[in-house]
Amino acid sequence: MQHVYDVTIIGGGPAGLYSAFYSGLRGLKTKLLESQPQLGGKVLLYPEKLIWDIGGHPPVLGEQFVKQLIEQAKTFDPTILTGTKVDLIERHNDIFVIHTAAGEKHYSKTVLLAVGGGIISPQKLTLEGAEKYEMSNLHYTVQSYKRFVDKDIIISGGGNAAIDWAVELSPIAKSVTIVYRKENLSAHEATVQEALDAGVRIECNTTITKLSANIDKTAIQLVTCENTITKQSYTRQIDEVIVSHGYSREASLAFDEAIAIPKKDDYYVEGKATGETAQPGIFAAGDILSFDGKINLLLGTFQDAANAVNSIKTYLEPTAYRHGMVSSHNELFKEKNRSIIEKQFAPAH
Template sequence: MRDVYDVTIVGGGPAGLYSAFYSGLRNMKTKLIESQKELGGKVLLFQEKMIWDVGGQPPILGSQFVKQIISQAKTFDPTIITNTKVDFIEKDDTNLFIITTNDGVKHYSKSIIMAVGGGIINPQKLEIDGAEKYEMSNLHYTIPSLKPFQQKRVLISGGGNGAIDWAVELLDIAEEVIVAYRKDQFSAHEAQTARILADSKAKVLFNTSIERLIPNKEKTLIQQAVLKQDGKEESLLQPVDHIIVCHGYNRDASLGFAENINLSLKDNYYYEGTSKGHTSQEGIYAAGDILSFDGKVNLLVGAFQDAVNAVNSAKKYIEPTAESIGIVSSHNEKFKKQNKQIIRQILVEQK
C-alpha cells in the first residue's frame, strides 16, 4: 500500500525546515527530503558567523541557529530523509504527485513545497593535483569552528565577500592573515575590504594565485604554499598553518524536472511565483531563495514568511474548506501541553 503524504518538502534549509514545522502545525502529514547529509542549508557554510537579523532572536551563531530550527522542524514528527536527491516529479491521473529519488524510491504526495534555495551547494575546489588529500587536515572550504585558527598563519585564497568576511573574522584570532587574490582589487563589500587593507595583521597579495602545495615530511599537512604573483612563481609563505579557499560555489538545484512538470523559471533558475507561494503548476508551491515574485524579501527572515504562505496554500489546495491561515501559537491547542511544561520549568528556575 502506498504511503501518501499531504505535503512533501524538497529542501532542508531554513525555508524547508520552517515549512515542516508549520505544516505540522496545520495537521498535515509531512515529509521532507534533503539532498545533503545534514539539514540546515546555506547556514551550514557560515556556522561561526553571527546572525543578527531574525526578529526577536538575540544574536546567535549560525551553528546554534541550525540546531534550533532543526529542533523546531521536528516538533510534529515529520518524516525526514537526508542524503537523498529528487530526480523526477510526475503527476498521475488522480492528481497525486510521484517523486522519484536517486535511490529509485518513489514518494507519493498530495502537494509539494520546493525549498531548494541556492541548490545543492558545492564549493569550487582548488585545482591543484593532490589538494584533496589535505581537506581533512588544514585545507578548508568551510569553517565550522574558529578554534583551530587561533594564533596561526592563515592563507585565504579569494577576493569576494566570502573570502574577505572570513579574513575580517580571523583578524582578532589568527597570528597573521594572508589574502591572495588573482585580480588587482577585491570584489567584496567596501567596508570589509577597507578593514583588511588597513589592518597590520593582514597581508594582501593581489594578482596572486596558489600554484603548488608543499607538505610536511609525513605528507599529512600543507607546510608551504607556492604562489604565482604577477606571473612569477615564488615561495612566499613558510610555514602556512591553514589554507582557506573561497572561490565561490557550484550549484545544482536539480531543476531538470522543472520542464517535466511545467514550472516556469526566471533567469533560467528561480521559480516564478506569487507571494502566496504559488508556482505555475497547481499543487506545487515554493519558499525561500528559489522563489521569485514581486516584493520578495531575499533575507533569512523572508524564508519564514514564504514558508507560512506556501504551507497555507498547500493546505487549501488539498483541503479547500480549510481556513486560509493557521491558528496563532498563543491560542493553539496543539501547544497546550508543551506550554504547561515550559511555564513549569520557568517557575522552577525563578525560585
C-alpha cells in the first residue's frame, strides 16, 4: 500500500493551494491532487485581470497571483500531482481511499475538499466548424491583451465577464462590439455604462450565425450576425472573436454509500465555518463549502482554508493547539526569515 498522508487536498485552486501551505505550517504530511494540467483554478481563466481585493496586497495580475500561490503552497514540500482527476472516495475503517480516473489509489487519514465549482469548461459556440478556429482567432478566454491591440473585436455574451473584457480591451483595440441574444445584458449596470462610455458598441437581440474564413482557411475573417426579433442579418469583417457564454460544470466527485454529506443545490457541501462537514474526517474550504456567513471572495477562501486545516490538526491530534502560531513567532520560519533577510541586506558586488 502507498504511504498514508495526514491530509489529501482535492483541488489546486486558491483554496487548495493555501490549504497546502497551511497544513505544512501545522506539521501535517500533505498531498494535493488537481484534475487539470496546471494549478491555479478559476484564476487561470483571467491571467491578465487585476485582483484588488486581497488584504494588504497591491493590485496583482491573475497570472502573477497564481505563481505566488503556488510558490507559497510548496513552502513545506507537499506532494502535488496535477492531471489527477478524482472519481471516488471510499472509507476503509480510519483511512480514506481516493480513486482516480487513471485507476490509481491514494490513502489518507483525512480529506480536504477544495474543488471550487467543480471541473469547469467554457460553453462553446454551437456553429458547425467553429472548433477549427480555436487555434487562431476564436477565443473562450483572454490569455494576453497584446494580440488584441488595434484589432476589430466582436464579443458574444452579455454577462459580467463579457462586459469586463470589453471594457479592458476597448483602450487598446480598434473597435469592440458586443452581441447578446437577449434584450437586456445580465452584467452589472455600472459595468455596462463603463463599456458604453468607452465606446463599446452593444447589440442586443443578436446572435452570431456564421463564421467565414480568410483566403487560406486558417482564421475567421467575416462574422454573420442575425437579429433574433427581425431576423435581419448582416456580415462584418472582424479580427478577433471572443465567446463568453459561461461555463459548464462537471461535478463528478462521488462518495461510497458509507459517506453521507449534506449538499446545497445538489453540489455545494453543507458544513461549518470551521471547515467541518457532517462526515468525520472530511473537511472543505473555498467555493465548495456552504455555511451561514460565507464570504465568497478570495479573502474568505483563505480563512476557510486555515479553519479547515486547524480542524484537521485537532481531529488527528486532539491535544494540539486549535490555531497555528503566527509566522512572526513560529519556529518553522526562523531559518527562512534569516535567509531572506541576509539576501536583502547582502552587499552589492
